[in-house]
Amino acid sequence: MRGGRASFRAADVLTVEEFVNVFGEEEMLQIAGIGSRDFRELDRPKIEEALAFATAMVVGYVRDRWPAAVNGTPMLKGFAADIARWRLRGRGGQQTAMNETVQKRYDEAIGRLKDIAHGKLTLDIEPEPGAPVPPDAANELRIIGTMPPPRASSILEGF
Numbered sequence: 001m002r003g004g005r006a007s008f009r010a011a012d013v014l015t016v017e018e019f020v021n022v023f024g025e026e027e028m029l030q031i032a033g034i035g036s037r038d039f040r041e042l043d044r045p046k047i048e049e050a051l052a053f054a055t056a057m058v059v060g061y062v063r064d065r066w067p068a069a070v071n072g073t074p075m076l077k078g079f080a081a082d083i084a085r086w087r088l089r090g091r092g093g094q095q096t097a098m099n100e101t102v103q104k105r106y107d108e109a110i111g112r113l114k115d116i117a118h119g120k121l122t123l124d125i126e127p128e129p130g131a132p133v134p135p136d137a138a139n140e141l142r143i144i145g146t147m148p149p150p151r152a153s154s155i156l157e158g159f
Contacts, residue, residue: 013055013072014080016047022081031088046088054083061113066123073123079109 020028020042032047033040058080072080086106089099115121 013058014051014077014084016042016044016051018077019047019051019081019084022078023085031085047084050084050087051080053087054080057083057110058113061117062123065117065119075112075123079113082106082109 025042028042028047029040032043032050034043035041058076062076082102082105086102089102112121116123
């Protein structure tokens with residue numbers, strides 16, 4: 001731990017194998033493949049760099065509220081996959097309908113991560129023992145007010 005926080009590896013949220021399974025080997029070879037057309041193989045260091053970037057973003061958004069979640073939940077794995085795919089596709093330079101889909105999924109992932117960070121979206125996991133329980137977003141604010149007694153009856157008295 002550094003500064004009271006644990007350090008995390010990309011595999012803590014999403015492994016290369018899980019990432020490839022999400023989008024399929026064919027797409028991964030297109031965006032992160034090396035070698036000639038007929039003999040392409042995955043560029044694991046390139047994928048690991050994209051996963052490390054995605055993991056840092058996911059962990060950065062959720063760690064304070066959900067420290068137990070940094071080991072990955074299905075939802076967070078999906079967000080990390082969308083962020084890593086966006087990062088890998090962004091290096092290709094082609095503007096296609098696929099890139100629009102990738103951009104939309106990236107934007108949605110970042111939006112949901114912000115919702116988690118602000119307490120508007122919760123994760124279906126148990127908090128670590130002794131960890132502070134995240135507040136319910138609907139109950140973060142409480143407004144109390146009082147009204148003075150109505151004066152209409154005393155004002156109209158005698159008319």
